[in-house]
Amino acid sequence: xxxxxxxxxxxxxxxxxxxxxxxxxxxxxxxxxxxxxxxxxxxxxxxxxxxxxxxxxxxxxxxxxxxxxxxxxxxxxxxxxxxxxxxxxxxxxxxxxxxxxxxxxxxxxxxxxxxxxxxxxxxxxxxxxxxxxxxxxxxxxxxxxxxxxxxxxxxxxxxxxxxxxxxxxxxxxxxxxxxxxxxxxxxxxxxxxxxxxxxxxxxxxxxxxxxxxxxxxxxxxxxxxxxxxxxxxxxxxxxxxxxxxxxxxxxxxxxxxxxxxxxxxxxxxxxxxxxxxxxxxxxxxxxxxxxxxxxxxxxxxxxxxxxxxxxx
Amino acid sequence: xxxxxxxxxxxxxxxxxxxxxxxxxxxxxxxxxxxxxxxxxxxxxxxxxxxxxxxxxxxxxxxxxxxxxxxxxxxxxxxxxxxxxxxxxxxxxxxxxxxxxxxxxxxxxxxxxxxxxxxxxxxxxxxxxxxxxxxxxxx
Amino acid sequence: xxxxxxxxxxxxxxxxxxxxxxxxxxxxxxxxxxxxxxxxxxxxxxxxxxxxxxxxxxxxxxxxxxxxxxxxxxxxxxxxxxxxxxxxxxxxxxxxxxxxxxxxxxxxxxxxxxxxxxxxxxxxxxxxxxxxxxxxxxxxxxxxxxxxxxxxxxxxxxxxxxxxxxxxxxxxxxxxxxxxxxxxxxxxxxxxxxxxxxxxxxxxxxxxxxxxxxxxxxxxxxxxxxxxxxxxxxxxxxxxxxxxxxxxxxxxxxxxxxxxxxxxxxxxxxxxxxxxxxxxxxxxxxxxxxxxxxxxxxxxxxxxxxxxxxxxxxxxxxxxxxxxxxxxxxxxxxxxxxxxxxxxxxxxxxxxxxxxxxxx
Numbered sequence: 001x002x003x004x005x006x007x008x009x010x011x012x013x014x015x016x017x018x019x020x021x022x023x024x025x026x027x028x029x030x031x032x033x034x035x036x037x038x039x040x041x042x043x044x045x046x047x048x049x050x051x052x053x054x055x056x057x058x059x060x061x062x063x064x065x066x067x068x069x070x071x072x073x074x075x076x077x078x079x080x081x082x083x084x085x086x087x088x089x090x091x092x093x094x095x096x097x098x099x100x101x102x103x104x105x106x107x108x109x110x111x112x113x114x115x116x117x118x119x120x121x122x123x124x125x126x127x128x129x130x131x132x133x134x135x136x137x138x139x140x141x142x143x144x145x146x147x148x149x150x151x152x153x154x155x156x157x158x159x160x161x162x163x164x165x166x167x168x169x170x171x172x173x174x175x176x177x178x179x180x181x182x183x184x185x186x187x188x189x190x191x192x193x194x195x196x197x198x199x200x201x202x203x204x205x206x207x208x209x210x211x212x213x214x215x216x217x218x219x220x221x222x223x224x225x226x227x228x229x230x231x232x233x234x235x236x237x238x239x240x241x242x243x244x245x246x247x248x249x250x251x252x253x254x255x256x257x258x259x260x261x262x263x264x265x266x267x268x269x270x271x272x273x274x275x276x277x278x279x280x281x282x283x284x285x286x287x288x289x290x291x292x293x294x295x296x297x298x299x300x301x302x303x304x305x306x307x308x309x310x311x312x
Numbered sequence: 313x314x315x316x317x318x319x320x321x322x323x324x325x326x327x328x329x330x331x332x333x334x335x336x337x338x339x340x341x342x343x344x345x346x347x348x349x350x351x352x353x354x355x356x357x358x359x360x361x362x363x364x365x366x367x368x369x370x371x372x373x374x375x376x377x378x379x380x381x382x383x384x385x386x387x388x389x390x391x392x393x394x395x396x397x398x399x400x401x402x403x404x405x406x407x408x409x410x411x412x413x414x415x416x417x418x419x420x421x422x423x424x425x426x427x428x429x430x431x432x433x434x435x436x437x438x439x440x441x442x443x444x445x446x447x448x449x450x451x
Numbered sequence: 452x453x454x455x456x457x458x459x460x461x462x463x464x465x466x467x468x469x470x471x472x473x474x475x476x477x478x479x480x481x482x483x484x485x486x487x488x489x490x491x492x493x494x495x496x497x498x499x500x501x502x503x504x505x506x507x508x509x510x511x512x513x514x515x516x517x518x519x520x521x522x523x524x525x526x527x528x529x530x531x532x533x534x535x536x537x538x539x540x541x542x543x544x545x546x547x548x549x550x551x552x553x554x555x556x557x558x559x560x561x562x563x564x565x566x567x568x569x570x571x572x573x574x575x576x577x578x579x580x581x582x583x584x585x586x587x588x589x590x591x592x593x594x595x596x597x598x599x600x601x602x603x604x605x606x607x608x609x610x611x612x613x614x615x616x617x618x619x620x621x622x623x624x625x626x627x628x629x630x631x632x633x634x635x636x637x638x639x640x641x642x643x644x645x646x647x648x649x650x651x652x653x654x655x656x657x658x659x660x661x662x663x664x665x666x667x668x669x670x671x672x673x674x675x676x677x678x679x680x681x682x683x684x685x686x687x688x689x690x691x692x693x694x695x696x697x698x699x700x701x702x703x704x705x706x707x708x709x710x711x712x713x714x715x716x717x718x719x720x721x722x723x724x725x726x727x728x729x730x731x732x733x734x735x736x737x738x739x740x741x742x743x744x745x746x747x748x749x750x751x752x753x754x755x756x757x758x759x760x761x762x763x764x765x766x767x768x769x770x771x772x773x774x775x776x777x778x779x780x781x782x783x784x785x786x787x788x789x790x791x792x793x794x795x796x797x798x799x800x801x802x803x804x805x806x807x808x809x810x811x
Binding site: 035038039040041128129131132135136199200202203206207208209210211276277278279280281282283284285 | 456463479567570572643791793796
């Protein structure tokens with residue numbers, strides 16, 4: 001009985017819904033403020049993402065006549081459920097809901113579900129901008145997913161396990177893996193930007209080209225859920241990277257907690273920096289970057305790791 | 313309680329959509345100027361949206377010409393409620409200097425309901441921001 | 452892949468003003484462009500005929516918000532020529548000063564818009580932040596940021612004191628250092644170059660065929676600038692360089708505009724240093740003798756031509772405006788053929804459209 005209660009509480013609060021929701025809001029704010037300060041602005045107040053979310057869910061939800069109402073309503077819910085589930089299995093400062101051998105694979109797959117939902121949303125809502133955005137998001141999905149998997153496989157190979165917590169503990173014996181696998185970290189970071197559809201890879205929702213891509217016709221609650229999905233996806237993606245590549249554990253719970261948070265925030269600010277520094281790439285460029293740069297780099301990194309492990 | 317929270321959220325996160333219904337562009341560049349670092353209107357949660365479906369406040373500039381009228385109506389219908397319309401510029405309020413031109417219907421209120429008028433030719437960014445804030449405070 | 456028609460405009464984020472481009476795409480590539488203009492047509496040319504000569508000035512200022520001063524300059528210049536008014540030297544200098552300030556403002560505005568449209572929000576922020584300086588200068592002089600009401604027939608309506616011009620020079624010097632930084636971004640930023648180089652290339656023949664003007668033409672190797680080749684006002688007394696590049700793509704247009712901004716800042720300094728004393732306006736007669744005149748000036752976007760006809764009354768009989776944006780629009784259907792949607796936005800914004808000018 002007590003077990004069930006504990007489980008429910010964990011799912012609801014930590015590391016479940018409330019924690020991830022709050023974390024996503026805070027991290028979104030950090031992202032927006034880091035961009036704003038790099039552009040010489042002040043940026044939004046800390047409660048801004050929450051206010052945006054609340055406002056959107058209280059707005060009218062209208063869809064074009066041609067849209068598939070069922071799909072358009074269920075897709076964001078389904079995508080959101082997937083990222084929240086993924087979040088349960090990614091350790092936060094060493095604490096995790098549950099872990100098993102192979103949870104890394106599950107998390108990666110769950111994190112890629114929203115991309116497909118995003119694509120389907122474009123088709124379900126109709127409208128020419130949405131259709132083009134949907135096509136683009138699928139193309140983008142194929143360009144970043146393979147490098148992301150190959151990059152993530154490196155740490156798993158080193159630790160000899162597909163469990164995130166084992167990989168993290170493996171790093172606490174030596175250095176963080178980013179020193180051994182800087183290329184892998186870089187590839188994973190770039191692929192993560194593609195996953196999150198952030199500048200410079202915000203091609204599926206390029207504002208000046210196709211308005212808002214697959215979300216053009218989405219409004220109200222669905223839009224709020226989509227934004228939340230992408231924000232939680234960012235949070236979990238960053239936590240995943242920190243665990244896999246910057247996973248060194250420090251003695252003392254509080255110190256470890258602060259270090260973990262610091263690393264995650266640093267990665268988020270790094271994403272903001274990249275977003276300010278580069279113009280949007282075109283979709284042809286992105287497939288080039290994905291297959292001609294990221295994939296070879298991640299394979300090279302994997303090779304290096306194999307050699308290192310063979311020598312050790 | 314929830315209602316009050318939602319109302320607060322509406323005040324703190326007004327997303328705007330701009331539409332030039334036939335003006336001289338002067339107000340539009342001042343509007344866009346609001347987003348630059350000197351005014352940085354994102355401080356107040358105001359973002360410019362591209363799709364009418366994401367917007368809360370429609371900011372219209374310019375008098376309505378015969379050709380833009382159907383588009384203005386359609387954009388207004390596409391915005392999910394609660395929605396508000398702010399008219400920026402004298403010519404959007406009444407037709408202004410273009411009132412007697414043959415292709416001009418008059419102010420924005422000839423076509424869609426308007427919540428707040430901001431005269432000025434062109435309006436300064438501070439004035440536009442003040443108008444948005446006034447509109448928000450009325451919610 | 453099936454064909455899809457995407458409507459660009461009249462409300463679309465890349466356009467500040469309504470035009471409509473119905474773009475037919477196959478996958479990402481454009482196969483056909485259907486251009487519609489006239490959304491901002493208000494009938495100003497007709498409305499001018501119902502006003503008297505001086506009343507027409509504020510209306511003509513509102514043809515376009517970005518290059519408002521150039522329009523009134525061209526109009527006043529034409530009417531003064533028609534009426535045989537001798538404009539004081541100081542007025543001409545101040546008028547030209549305002550024109551050059553407006554060119555700076557227009558080019559920086561354009562740079563920001565291009566930055567925004569290629570997805571580099573930071574560029575928009577920097578360019579527009581720096582643009583505020585020149586807006587301050589214009590506001591200090593004339594009282595208006597965008598519409599200045601600076602011109603009147605027979606002179607200008609503002610008379611800056613030496614303290615004001617000194618303050619303006621200080622701001623302009625500050626602006627100059629910032630524009631140098633912007634030029635470095637445009638010239639060297641890999642990200643910017645990769646998005647703009649090789650886009651919308653037009654050679655000299657294309658320029659001739661469509662009759663393109665201004666920075667677009669100068670970026671394609673057409674060495675023509677009205678300020679130097681058909682000098683008007685006080686331009687013969689000023690020295691400046693006409694920037695010409697041969698690449699003909701959007702990047703070259705950006706370079707031409709940034710370099711022109713630098714030149715304009717130099718011209719402004721030059722004017723302020725040489726500014727003669729005296730009156731800033733003379734009284735204009737109510738009636739203008741019968742006749743017709745063509746007045747030409749170099750606007751930020753190219754040559755503006757006014758044809759003004761008087762029948763001896765208090766009202767203009769005809770004012771015909773020709774602005775440089777219309778031929779640019781005409782070149783789009785061919786220019787956009789076969790390019791991808793992503794490049795389309797770069798090409799459209801690279802042309803620096805001013806629809807309010809084109810439609811009137």
